Amino acid sequence: MKVTFNKRDPVYVQxxxxxxxxxxxxxxxxxxxxxxxxxxxxxxxxxxxTAQRAYKEMEEAGLIFTQGNSPSKITRDENxxxxxxxxxxxxxxxxxxxxxxxxxxxxxEVVGILKEKYNDDVFERRDKND
Amino acid sequence: xxxxxxxxxxxxxxKVLKGVSFTANKGEITCLIGIxxxxxxxxxxxxxxxxxxxxxxxxxxxxxxxxxTFEKITFIPDAITMLPQMTIGEALQFMKDFYESxxxxxxxxxxxxxxLKEEEKISSLSKGNTAKVNLLLGLALDVDYLLMDEPFTxxxxxxxxxxxxxxxxxxxEDRGVIITTHEINDxxxxxxKVVLLDEGVVRKEFHTEEVRENEGKSVVDVMREVYxx
Numbered sequence: 160m161k162v163t164f165n166k167r168d169p170v171y172v173q174x175x176x177x178x179x180x181x182x183x184x185x186x187x188x189x190x191x192x193x194x195x196x197x198x199x200x201x202x203x204x205x206x207x208x209t210a211q212r213a214y215k216e217m218e219e220a221g222l223i224f225t226q227g228n229s230p231s232k233i234t235r236d237e238n239x240x241x242x243x244x245x246x247x248x249x250x251x252x253x254x255x256x257x258x259x260x261x262x263x264x265x266x267x268e269v270v271g272i273l274k275e276k277y278n279d280d281v282f283e284r285r286d287k288n289d
Numbered sequence: 290x291x292x293x294x295x296x297x298x299x300x301x302x303x304k305v306l307k308g309v310s311f312t313a314n315k316g317e318i319t320c321l322i323g324i325x326x327x328x329x330x331x332x333x334x335x336x337x338x339x340x341x342x343x344x345x346x347x348x349x350x351x352x353x354x355x356x357x358t359f360e361k362i363t364f365i366p367d368a369i370t371m372l373p374q375m376t377i378g379e380a381l382q383f384m385k386d387f388y389e390s391x392x393x394x395x396x397x398x399x400x401x402x403x404x405l406k407e408e409e410k411i412s413s414l415s416k417g418n419t420a421k422v423n424l425l426l427g428l429a430l431d432v433d434y435l436l437m438d439e440p441f442t443x444x445x446x447x448x449x450x451x452x453x454x455x456x457x458x459x460x461x462e463d464r465g466v467i468i469t470t471h472e473i474n475d476x477x478x479x480x481x482k483v484v485l486l487d488e489g490v491v492r493k494e495f496h497t498e499e500v501r502e503n504e505g506k507s508v509v510d511v512m513r514e515v516y517x518x
Contacts, residue, residue: 166507167505168505201458204457206479
């Protein structure tokens with residue numbers, strides 16, 4: 160696990176976001192065990208208090224659950240998982256829209272370029288992996 | 290909790306500390322930031338009772354400094370205090386003989402973690418490795434509070450990363466740490482609390498996550514605001 164943190168958003172928020180991405184893409188599967196807060200702090204090179212805070216937030220949001228003394232696990236609730244995915248997509252699109260709107264490009268043109276770039280990117284990534 | 294209450298200190302006619310107050314909690318990493326000569330080391334020396342203060346008070350877990358409070362706290366100065374002709378192993382033995390709170394198991398764990406060899410002479414170590422031995426000697430004591438004076442200064446990036454890693458591990462967890470630095474970049478994500486010092490006074494005291502959350506500012510952003518006023 161490797162995350163590059165920015166300096167202006169709370170670190171715990173960035174950790175939660177990282178987990179959301181992993182859940183949405185299926186890298187973390189429903190019911191999968193996650194590291195303890197101490198392990199996470201060590202892996203991500205963050206303060207254990209921050210890891211604790213991130214886990215508390217995720218627990219409250221229902222993204223992870225803990226039974227008794229066993230390690231925390233990723234939620235099995237399909238509704239939560241799909242809403243995480245939706246949330247991430249919406250966020251990214253909103254960011255994109257607010258960046259492109261001031262340039263005043265007709266939507267058709269945007270969609271065209273978007274399609275082109277989106278596919279380019281897929282190919283580039285495949286090339287790199289080969 | 291370490292409470293520093295309105296402490297003042299003069300060196301001759303020079304007023305070094307002019308009423309400094311802040312607190313450092315157990316289980317948190319508190320960072321004293323300020324340019325050279327601002328009194329960071331003097332504050333640490335005062336907490337350890339290594340230098341007399343003119344006025345003010347320092348409490349550790351609500352108690353005044355006494356023989357008893359020194360069992361709870363250790364100071365890692367910016368230069369190693371062992372004799373240079375000693376080997377690392379001899380230095381560890383010296384600490385073991387001297388301190389009841391010495392934890393040999395943890396000392397060995399740290400030796401492995403820092404990849405240090407017991408038979409090496411302290412005088413023959415690189416700067417980075419000397420800093421690591423120095424840190425080891427403090428971290429292997431079972432105390433509640435650790436004071437570290439400039440643990441990152443003058444050492445290479447990889448050693449710095451290794452030392453930073455200590456802060457994310459059980460070696461520091463649950464203890465109260467006060468560290469001084471003027472290079473905040475490497476450790477911005479690691480610290481809980483910042484105390485900004487300037488000309489012998491505390492200009493600002495804040496929790497890093499709160500400032501990020503409520504104001505969207507990095508530690509350096511806040512420093513810029515405070516010091517450029």
